[in-house]
Amino acid sequence: MCYNPRAGRFNPGLYKMNKTLHIVATLVAYVMLAVAPAWSAESSAETSQQTSKPIACFEDLRGRVLAVPSSTVQDIYVEEHYPDIRLDRFDTEADMMLSLQQEKCDGAIMDDVICYALVRKTEGVTILPDSPVPPCQMGVVFGKHNAELCKQFNAFIAQLKASGELQQIMDRWIKHFDTAEMPNLPLPTKGEPIRVAMEPCTEPIVFIKNEKIAGFDAELVQRFSVYINRPVEIVEMEYDSLIASTTTGKADMAASGILITEERAESVLFSDPYYDSHSRVAVLTKNADASIISGNEGTQSLGIWGSIKRSFMRNIIEERRYMLLWDGLKVTVYISFFSALLGTILGAFICYLRMSSCKICSTFARVYIDIMRGTPVLVLLMMMCYVAFTQFDNTPVAIITFAMNFAAYVSEMFRTSISSIDKGQTEAGIALGFSPVRTFYHIVLPQAVRRVLPVYKGELISLIKNTSIVGYVAVADLTRASYIIRGRTFDPFFPLLMVALMYFLIAWLFTYILDRIGNKVC
Amino acid sequence: MIQIKHLQKSFGKIEVLTDVNLNIKCGEVISIIGPSGTGKSTFLRCLNLLEQPTGGSIIIDGEEVLNGKVNTSKLRQKMGMVFQSFNLFNHLSVLDNVCIGPVKLKGKSRKEAEAKAMELLKLVGMAEKAHAMPDELSGGQKQRAAIARSLSMEPEIILFDEPTSALDPTMVSEVLSVIRALARQGMTMAIVTHEMSFARDVSTRVVYMDKGIIYEEGTPEEIFEHPKRERTRVFVNRIRDFHFAFHSPDYDRFLLKSEWQAYCNKYFLTRESMRKAQLIGNVLFRNLPLDKGTLDFYFRYSEQTREMSMEVLLPFGTDEVDLESSQIIRELCSSVESNIEDDRVKYKLKLRHKNR
Numbered sequence: 055m056c057y058n059p060r061a062g063r064f065n066p067g068l069y070k071m072n073k074t075l076h077i078v079a080t081l082v083a084y085v086m087l088a089v090a091p092a093w094s095a096e097s098s099a100e101t102s103q104q105t106s107k108p109i110a111c112f113e114d115l116r117g118r119v120l121a122v123p124s125s126t127v128q129d130i131y132v133e134e135h136y137p138d139i140r141l142d143r144f145d146t147e148a149d150m151m152l153s154l155q156q157e158k159c160d161g162a163i164m165d166d167v168i169c170y171a172l173v174r175k176t177e178g179v180t181i182l183p184d185s186p187v188p189p190c191q192m193g194v195v196f197g198k199h200n201a202e203l204c205k206q207f208n209a210f211i212a213q214l215k216a217s218g219e220l221q222q223i224m225d226r227w228i229k230h231f232d233t234a235e236m237p238n239l240p241l242p243t244k245g246e247p248i249r250v251a252m253e254p255c256t257e258p259i260v261f262i263k264n265e266k267i268a269g270f271d272a273e274l275v276q277r278f279s280v281y282i283n284r285p286v287e288i289v290e291m292e293y294d295s296l297i298a299s300t301t302t303g304k305a306d307m308a309a310s311g312i313l314i315t316e317e318r319a320e321s322v323l324f325s326d327p328y329y330d331s332h333s334r335v336a337v338l339t340k341n342a343d344a345s346i347i348s349g350n351e352g353t354q355s356l357g358i359w360g361s362i363k364r365s366f367m368r369n370i371i372e373e374r375r376y377m378l379l380w381d382g383l384k385v386t387v388y389i390s391f392f393s394a395l396l397g398t399i400l401g402a403f404i405c406y407l408r409m410s411s412c413k414i415c416s417t418f419a420r421v422y423i424d425i426m427r428g429t430p431v432l433v434l435l436m437m438m439c440y441v442a443f444t445q446f447d448n449t450p451v452a453i454i455t456f457a458m459n460f461a462a463y464v465s466e467m468f469r470t471s472i473s474s475i476d477k478g479q480t481e482a483g484i485a486l487g488f489s490p491v492r493t494f495y496h497i498v499l500p501q502a503v504r505r506v507l508p509v510y511k512g513e514l515i516s517l518i519k520n521t522s523i524v525g526y527v528a529v530a531d532l533t534r535a536s537y538i539i540r541g542r543t544f545d546p547f548f549p550l551l552m553v554a555l556m557y558f559l560i561a562w563l564f565t566y567i568l569d570r571i572g573n574k575v576c
Numbered sequence: 577m578i579q580i581k582h583l584q585k586s587f588g589k590i591e592v593l594t595d596v597n598l599n600i601k602c603g604e605v606i607s608i609i610g611p612s613g614t615g616k617s618t619f620l621r622c623l624n625l626l627e628q629p630t631g632g633s634i635i636i637d638g639e640e641v642l643n644g645k646v647n648t649s650k651l652r653q654k655m656g657m658v659f660q661s662f663n664l665f666n667h668l669s670v671l672d673n674v675c676i677g678p679v680k681l682k683g684k685s686r687k688e689a690e691a692k693a694m695e696l697l698k699l700v701g702m703a704e705k706a707h708a709m710p711d712e713l714s715g716g717q718k719q720r721a722a723i724a725r726s727l728s729m730e731p732e733i734i735l736f737d738e739p740t741s742a743l744d745p746t747m748v749s750e751v752l753s754v755i756r757a758l759a760r761q762g763m764t765m766a767i768v769t770h771e772m773s774f775a776r777d778v779s780t781r782v783v784y785m786d787k788g789i790i791y792e793e794g795t796p797e798e799i800f801e802h803p804k805r806e807r808t809r810v811f812v813n814r815i816r817d818f819h820f821a822f823h824s825p826d827y828d829r830f831l832l833k834s835e836w837q838a839y840c841n842k843y844f845l846t847r848e849s850m851r852k853a854q855l856i857g858n859v860l861f862r863n864l865p866l867d868k869g870t871l872d873f874y875f876r877y878s879e880q881t882r883e884m885s886m887e888v889l890l891p892f893g894t895d896e897v898d899l900e901s902s903q904i905i906r907e908l909c910s911s912v913e914s915n916i917e918d919d920r921v922k923y924k925l926k927l928r929h930k931n932r
Binding site: 476478481482483484485486487488489492497500501 | 650
């Protein structure tokens with residue numbers, strides 16, 4: 055829009071003004087997004103009127119909507135025994151709380167330790183006194199080949215139970231988690247480390263406090279480390295990957311409040327249980343029967359700006375959480391940059407093969423492109439990390455995976471843009487006395503680059519956004535940082551918004567640099 | 577300077593050049609003419625090896641270039657080429673188009689190359705547009721810039737591949753006058769062209785190519801005024817044929833009339849010429865033996881000279897007929913010849929022609 059083809063010149067003044075306007079407009083849109091939920095919460099609080107019967111116990115939820123963590127014991131049990139309760143399934147407890155606050159559901163069922171912590175941080179929510187779901191036991195997971203380690207852990211748990219220490223640890227974290235601190239243990243530094251897979255997004259089980267790992271599982275692991283005198287290396291990953299990681303050898307053990315089920319026990323070893331987890335149901339206080347409300351409720355409204363400011367303080371400033379975002383940002387930029395660089399080089403090579411007259415080469419390139427474009431990146435990433443390159447660090451493997459995927463897309467872009475250059479251009483170059491290679495380099499390439507740049511930019515942006523799935527293979531990127539913050543503050547919205555804004559800025563920065571390079575090249 | 581012997585080129589099974597022999601001497605301006613599809617462009621492209629010939633030899637300055645030992649890039653630097661579709665480098669300004677060769681291939685400094693380029697651009701009248709991009713130029717301007725670009729490598733010969741075929745009629749002359757100026761300066765050139773009058777007055781030698789060979793060559797005068805061979809004459813005089821075959825006395829006279837009429841309209845014959853031709857035709861068809869077998873009738877008109885002639889091939893075994901006794905024929909025809917061709921009697925009638 056700022057490139058005038060007739061003048062053939064770039065107008066920097068017009069470009070700058072246009073670009074600034076564009077950036078400002080986008081930022082304004084983000085701010086409006088930030089205000090919207092606070093405003094809607096304010097207004098819904100004033101307008102909504104509850105007419106149905108107040109909830110006093112679990113039975114009262116019949117015929118209503120209940121939020122459950124997807125495919126957990128709660129999910130399966132309620133579905134089987136209470137077919138008249140409609141279930142909404144969620145991945146995180148924070149999302150369930152958000153749904154409850156927005157009155158999309160009438161109750162949210164979850165493990166008691168999480169429920170206590172969540173309710174303490176959320177206004178206007180009360181816990182029902184009963185839950186029909188039978189208690190479950192928490193255990194630590196080991197790979198089947200690690201029976202020796204499992205035995206040592208069981209002995210360790212037995213010792214803690216006997217001395218009553220286990221009960222103390224649990225009481226400290228569950229009942230007084232606001233003030234609970236990790237003990238100062240003399241951690242061993244020598245010897246072969248035990249790799250422990252954890253998802254530090256659930257308070258008070260495992261979470262990040264003041265940039266350090268905390269929670270009762272974390273404390274247990276540290277104590278175990280002292281007990282067997284081996285250092286601990288913590289591998290952060292998605293909850294879904296925890297159990298698999300012990301069988302693929304990415305980790306020796308996994309602990310994040312994992313519940314013992316028969317299904318899971320078939321593929322991995324469980325330690326002896328160290329905690330009985332009960333289910334609890336949270337409901338909105340205004341919907342609850344007066345008899346179960348404890349009475350310490352009643353906070354005044356902060357107003358729109360007040361609540362934004364509080365969200366900002368809680369999610370960004372407290373416990374130096376901006377450092378988490380900053381580290382995640384660095385990882386995202388790092389992965390994006392190297393994937394794009396490597397992918398572009400690989401893409402150019404694939405394009406060369408695809409256009410070569412050698413039949414085998416071009417067929418190979420075609421098959422490569424078809425496979426890469428036909429496979430979801432996430433599936434490819436999991437296969438690369440958990441099947442093909444299990445012994446390598448996940449970050450470089452992720453970079454290679456994204457590069458491979460990126461290469462397939464950009465190679466086709468390169469090909470179309472190169473073949474869109476008139477054959478006469480090549481002929482004229484050759485007739486002038488350039489060798490075929492130099493003709494390509496001096497004549498065809500600059501024109502092809504100019505043509506491919508707009509679509510290439512789009513693909514680059516989508517690569518940057520695609521990197522947000524590296525959390526699945528335990529790389530702590532920007533998206534992952536937002537998950538960790540949400541797991542602590544239970545603010546469902548604000549961290550996501552921050553991260554969206556940061557992705558936007560990265561994409562903008564990358565395309566800005568690309569524009570600069572593009573203007574220089576052609 | 578360049579000797580071409582028995583040059584052959586085929587694309588798959590299609591043979592485009594069968595046997596081309598030509599010597600190009602320094603300072604010559606050679607125009608290559610001929611009907612489309614006879615391999616003129618292919619011949620030119622074979623000269624600088626844009627197409628690899630499949631047989632024969634090309635000897636440049638005493639050196640065989642088809643044995644694969646020659647540095648083709650170096651060779652091409654000595655031969656400029658101007659294309660029908662200009663092929664200016666679209667991402668470079670006019671000046672950069674003219675500079676890129678000397679800077680990247682001859683290792684000249686940018687400053688030196690620019691000074692030389694401006695000189696060349698002045699020569700072709702494009703100095704004013706030196707900083708324009710190719711897509712801002714008209715076709716004629718593009719072609720002149722392309723000529724400057726080919727000159728920038730200081731070639732010993734320039735090959736022009738139909739330089740004006742892609743141009744509007746209004747822009748043809750500006751390009752031709754640049755080529756004419758180069759010819760005056762003694763540049764060696766080979767030009768494939770359809771501009772007959774240009775070929776006639778710019779070239780030192782004209783080559784008529786037809787069906788993959790050099791059919792006739794000579795000075796412009798020889799080729800255009802006194803072509804020796806039949807196909808050359810048909811081509812340079814732009815002679816158009818009308819043919820009708822009589823199988824019996826009851827031929828379809830309305831079909832003949834409408835086809836002849838359509839032919840005359842197509843080549844813009846005057847009403848008067850048409851009337852004359854029909855008069856002669858009527859006499860012929862009345863006097864000729866139509867009942868003895870197939871009789872072929874040809875009517876020929878030259879777009880170049882506007883001369884008209886007729887040819888009649890009598891059926892096998894029929895005797896000569898007295899045509900000159902007809903007053904109409906005596907009056908309207910300048911000559912009537914008869915001879916025997918493949919056992920058939922052939923009459924050739926030339927119609928009287930008012931000189932322009």
